[in-house]
Amino acid sequence: MAERWIVTLIAGLLGLMIGSFLNVCSIRWPRNQSVVHPGSHCPGCGDPVRWYDNVPVLSWLALRGRCRDCDMSISTQYPLAELTSGLVWAGLFWTHGLTPEAARGAIFLTLLFGIALSDAHFYIIPDQFSLGGTGLGLGLAFLPRGVTAIESAIGIVGGYVTLWLIGVGGTWLIRKLRPGRLEEVNVDRALGGGDVKMIAMVGAFLGLWGVVTTIFLGSVVAVLVFGPISALTRRLIPLGIFLAAGAAVSYTWGDALLTWYRTNILMT
Numbered sequence: 731m732a733e734r735w736i737v738t739l740i741a742g743l744l745g746l747m748i749g750s751f752l753n754v755c756s757i758r759w760p761r762n763q764s765v766v767h768p769g770s771h772c773p774g775c776g777d778p779v780r781w782y783d784n785v786p787v788l789s790w791l792a793l794r795g796r797c798r799d800c801d802m803s804i805s806t807q808y809p810l811a812e813l814t815s816g817l818v819w820a821g822l823f824w825t826h827g828l829t830p831e832a833a834r835g836a837i838f839l840t841l842l843f844g845i846a847l848s849d850a851h852f853y854i855i856p857d858q859f860s861l862g863g864t865g866l867g868l869g870l871a872f873l874p875r876g877v878t879a880i881e882s883a884i885g886i887v888g889g890y891v892t893l894w895l896i897g898v899g900g901t902w903l904i905r906k907l908r909p910g911r912l913e914e915v916n917v918d919r920a921l922g923g924g925d926v927k928m929i930a931m932v933g934a935f936l937g938l939w940g941v942v943t944t945i946f947l948g949s950v951v952a953v954l955v956f957g958p959i960s961a962l963t964r965r966l967i968p969l970g971i972f973l974a975a976g977a978a979v980s981y982t983w984g985d986a987l988l989t990w991y992r993t994n995i996l997m998t
């Protein structure tokens with residue numbers, strides 16, 4: 731029991747540091763900037779962040795969310811993303827113990843979180859998350875438990891093709907039913923290429939069933955939340971966020987969903 735607490739604590743601390751790096755990636759990758767150079771600096775005065783001001787969550791609290799040099803306020807996104815990542819890593823290692831599945835799950839949810847952050851800010855899903863994550867997911871499928879490498883490969887191709895077809899069909903449908911609507915919101919198609927590559931990553935980690943539940947859950951949330959907000963504000967809301975949420979739910983409760991579907995819908 732003591733061992734479980736220690737594993738969880740170390741995973742949580744690791745998650746905090748990964749969350750800190752994830753913030754940097756999610757802000758710099760969409761702008762094609764290096765995540766290594768320059769080192770962390772204040773966007774206000776440009777001064778480098780001292781190592782003791784760069785401790786996840788604690789530094790932000792100690793500085794009360796302001797730069798030590800120029801007093802500019804530092805976004806709450808930094809401590810919140812660090813905390814979220816720390817909780818995700820702690821939670822998975824608490825649930826699965828010190829196993830490959832815990833690491834696989836934590837990496838997958840971290841990638842999804844990074845995608846949601848980038849998409850929310852820039853309407854861009856960096857290839858480093860989607861394509862890099864696809865390679866990572868396929869590689870990790872060779873580990874015991876979870877999806878097999880074959881299921882992972884089928885998930886990648888199946889996910890890519892499915893969402894690509896939905897995108898083509900959606901574009902055709904919108905042009906037919908609401909001519910000029912796409913031009914109104916400044917896009918040339920219903921789905922971005924980033925979303926399609928992202929679903930391939932989801933397929934790599936979850937297989938084809940995970941792709942199906944992710945698209946289904948993502949669409950339900952998107953229609954309930956995205957529809958009204960988009961209609962009111964006439965702004966596009968990035969679909970990647972909903973797909974990320976759908977994929978996180980699919981990973982966490984996918985087996986329960988499958989059982990429920992079989993017993994209540996298929997009646998088998």
Ligand SMILES: [Zn+2]
Pocket residue numbers: 772773774775776777797798799800801802
């Ligand atoms: Zn500053």
